[in-house]
Amino acid sequence: MDVLAPRVLARFLEALTPHQKGWEHRKEKEEAVLRELEPHLHHLWRKLQHQFKGTPQQRVEQFREYLEEHPGDEMGALQDDVDVMVERMVRKHEMEMSDVPFSG
Secondary structure (H helix, E strand, O other): OHHHHHHHHHHHHHHEEEEEEEEEEHHHHHHHHHHOHHHHOOOOOOOOOOHHHHHHHHHHHHHHHHHHHHHHHHHHHHHHOOOHHHHHHHHHHHHHHOOEEEEO
């Protein structure tokens, strides 16, 4: 009976602790990388993140090395972000204007 008790206890404790699913673990790792990067780099990171392998810290270091080797990419990513934001604002404005009745 004494041999069985530790196994039963271990299984009970294992059942109580939640196991992370694969996607949850990956999401936590991605969030760890994003916390280390400046917000204006997030768009470029999301675009290139699959190129960098290793721990979150290793991936951040690899990404920073990439930025040093490709300085124009950072500005290009910022421009892409601005273009997308302007396009959304224009569409929103056009939708709002189409809902306003003509008063002319």
